[in-house]
Amino acid sequence: MTHVPDTPLLDTVKIPADLRGLQVSQLRQLADELRAETISAVSVTGGHLGAGLGVVELTTAIHYVFNTPDDRLIWDVGHQCYPHKILTGRRDRIRTLRTGGGLSGFTKRSESEYDPFGAAHSSTSISAALGFAVANKMAGKPGKAIAVIGDGAMSAGMAYEAMNNAQAAGNRLVVILNDNDMSIAPPVGGLSAYLSRLVSSSEYLGLRSLASKLARKLSRRIHNAAAKAEEYARGMAMGGTLFEELGFYYVGPIDGHNLDQLIPVLENVRDNAEGPVLVHVVTQKGKGYAPAEAAADKYHGVVKFDVITGKQDKGPGGGPPAYQNVFGETLAKLADTDPTICAITAAMPSGTGVDKFAQAHPDRSFDVGIAEQHGVTFAAGLAAQGMRPFCAIYSTFLQRAYDQVVHDVAIQNLPVRFAIDRAGLVGADGSTHAGSFDITYLATLPNMVVMSPSDEAELVHMTYTAACHDSGPIAFRYPRGNGIGVPLPEVPQRLEIGKGRVVREGKKVAILSLGTRLAEALKAADTLDAKGLSTSVADLRFAKPLDEDLIRHMIATHEVVVTVEEAAVGGLGAHVLTLASDLGLMDTGLKIRTMRLPDIFQEHDNPQKQYDEAGLNAPQIVETVLKALRHNSAGVEVEEAGVRA
Secondary structure, three states: OOOOOOOOOHHHOOOHHHHOOOOHHHHHHHHHHHHHHHHHHHHHHOEOOHHHHHOHHHHHHHHHHOOOOOOEEEEOOOOOOHHHHHHHHHHHHHHHOOOOOOOOOOOOOOOOOOOOOOOOOOOOHHHHHHHHHHHHHHHOOOOOEEEEEEOOHHHOHHHHHHHHOHHHHHHHEEEEEEEOOOOOOOOOHHHHHHHHHHHHOHHHHHHHHHHHHHHHHHOHHHHHHHHHHHHHHHHHHHOOHHHHHOOOEEEEEEEOOOHHHHHHHHHHHHHOOOOOEEEEEEOOOOOOOHHHHHOOOOOOOEOOEOOOOOOEOOOOOOOOOEHHHHHHHHHHHHHHHOOOEEEEEOOOHHHHOHHHHHHHOHHHEEEOOOOHHHHHHHHHHHHHOOOEEEEEEEHHHHHHHHHHHHHHHHOOOOOOEEEEEOEEOOOOOHHHOOEOOHHHHHHOOOOOEEEOOOOHHHHHHHHHHHHHOOOOOEEEEOOOOEOOOOOOOOOOOOOOOOOOEEEEOOOOEEEEEEOOOHHHHHHHHHHHHHOOOOEEEEEOOEEEOOOHHHHHHHHHHOOEEEEEEOOOOOOHHHHHHHHHHHOOOOOOOOEEEEEOOOOOOOOOOOHHHHHHHHOOOHHHHHHHHHHHHOEOOOOOEOEEOOEEO
16 A cells, blocks of 8 residues: 655645745755655655655755756756655656656656756766856856766766866856765764855855955965965865865855755855855765665665565565676686686676675775776776776666777777676666667777677676687676576586577578577567468677678578667667678578667666567567568468569
């Protein structure tokens, strides 16, 4: 039974304008109700809970103080945006989060005017906010831009690049550092709150300006000395020296759960002429919900759960292992006998399985934070010095390091191993996390080997093959979620580079599969055989280099060849077509069809439904073959345009 909280005050707030009609004294109750509603909604849908709970008060305060949507509020990553969505006209749909046709789990421009910038990847908010602020400045329009960025996201170089250019925005840019883990500078109670209010106030800023003018009239030396003294005094008290050096006026740290601190500081920041400003807010991830506060991950990402107990509905236990864990455990075993193997992840140790490796080999495991570019080039340096690095990064996050893959790895032909998780469609996270493009962007590179396992046993073999491959870079991509239940090999097999395997022999139709669509290809073959269309199925294993001999054989001995992959246009199908064209294999009238992800950014939904929409399940494979052969559904050959197949 769904737990629906009593929220009399929140019920009166549909949009932020309603919120701004409340008294400051009412905001504590509103925040408590907002937290309860967020917990209730996510208990039904699953999603990212901990981050949202940590910013309930901050979300309330920002919308109360600033004139959103004219003032542009930009959330970094977007994991924490559920309370924001509730306050911005979407409460009636909040229990559709991350479901087909429902609200996105992230900010999304097409969803609301209160989402000025879409997010799901880290560290983009300051750059985007700077763009909004400068655009308003150039157009002579009012309106500030407020970027909310977490301390983890601050580890990305992009955030510092943005801050280094932020002075162009002046006081139109406000950056709120949501510090919920690192505690860059821990708050020190009432004194810290008093100092934050003081240094953000117009009185202080006016006095500061007057003192500065007087100092200028005395001497440049005295002026510079006074400025430095003030800067370092505030820096020692409040940790702002770094941000001051980047051109920000620093305020903080303040308690991000104390509305009596948040409201006056944000009002001062809103009204003063200094800028850009960085407000350092310290919060607790999972705040206000005991099970989340007690959990190691603070309920970062959860499935449906019971509100009272916090127990998550993870379904029946057992079943096939997750691909990421198969990779991590296999790599850990290989490293037992190979001291050169090491693993690198970019803030996703459990998501990539590197946590399994780290438990066994902590001295050879490296979490570089949200710094994919650094991670790839760090791996290149390790490889150049004789190590065997495995760079384990989600497909969609590796996009951020493409220059490094090209320049630092591929051109130098360094043996970096790329373990690419979340390949293909990913379900509830939608287009922002879909691993659609890795085959296309990797297989186009000289020197690169690209593999994709059809099941978890093949992943074991490919992990071992990558470990043995010292002649250049190699990548293997595998999906989110669990395997299909095949036994894992006790002894891994070293695969021959560029060689696939025939898993089913036929005579008329050939399905060339790459990756985990193999199971659907075999189902399709059963249906086609039942229709009298003898079907071969090959697991190509490699998108680059292609198994030319196998492809030649399939083309020469079958009437129709269909390629199937969980990737965008430009992947396996394109490479097979290029090969067939180069070798003149289509000159005899061969029918080749390529099946791949559609040329759209697919919305979030159940993965099975996503693949149905993409046309990559068994029924669509059958339909593709029948159309190519000009057969109807009953398997009867028909005439089309006066031509018989």
